[in-house]
Amino acid sequence: MRLRLEDFSKLFVRPVVVVTTVSKNGVPNAAPFSMNTPISVDPPLYGFSCHPEHDTWRNIQDTREFVVNVAGEDMGDLMKILEEKYPPDVNELEKAGLTEAETAVVKPPRIKEAIGWIECRFEKAVELGAHIWITGEVVSVGVKESAWDGVLKPEAAHPLTHISKEYFAVDMVTRTFERAKK
Numbered sequence: 001m002r003l004r005l006e007d008f009s010k011l012f013v014r015p016v017v018v019v020t021t022v023s024k025n026g027v028p029n030a031a032p033f034s035m036n037t038p039i040s041v042d043p044p045l046y047g048f049s050c051h052p053e054h055d056t057w058r059n060i061q062d063t064r065e066f067v068v069n070v071a072g073e074d075m076g077d078l079m080k081i082l083e084e085k086y087p088p089d090v091n092e093l094e095k096a097g098l099t100e101a102e103t104a105v106v107k108p109p110r111i112k113e114a115i116g117w118i119e120c121r122f123e124k125a126v127e128l129g130a131h132i133w134i135t136g137e138v139v140s141v142g143v144k145e146s147a148w149d150g151v152l153k154p155e156a157a158h159p160l161t162h163i164s165k166e167y168f169a170v171d172m173v174t175r176t177f178e179r180a181k182k
């Protein structure tokens, strides 16, 4: 069956991250993103697509740092709060009842409840259509021990995945599949 062009992204199930930044006045900000991916391992680069009017983009331009927090299904109900537009002086982590934890290299806090976190220094932005593709250099990375076994342990981590707007995919991963080695 044929779809409208604007429906193409609804064919993909994408991991949800919550990007934390701080404003130039030091107020933390948190926003969910699902148009996102690692770009390369060496050098370690990560990217996501951000509407230019989001506070996240303004903060990144002002402070050149951000943290990518990998969300679990247990954070699903918080998406509604985190995607709301609050004035820049409102701490959205507090609004969502999430806990700020210290980061190793950059200033923005990480989210304690997240499965894992990637600390990034702003590398480059590219205007694409109505969005900005923001690239970060990964400068520190960590994971909840219970969610890790050499790679992400999806059956323990239960990552939250997004399809479109209010549609998410849950209960997707029940076990890790290891393909035969060459």
Ligand SMILES: Cc1cc2nc3c(=O)[nH]c(=O)nc-3n(C[C@H](O)[C@H](O)[C@H](O)COP(=O)(O)O)c2cc1C
Binding pocket: 016, 029, 030, 031, 032, 033, 034, 035, 036, 049, 050, 051, 053, 054, 055, 056, 057, 079, 080, 082, 083, 084, 085, 162
């Ligand atoms: C699950 C989910 C995924 C989202 N993905 C994106 C995205 O990839 N790019 C984007 O610009 N906005 C995305 N949004 C919308 C932003 O999170 C939302 O507009 C938010 O208020 C921006 O916050 P900020 O102004 O504090 O940066 C998403 C929202 C949700 C709930």
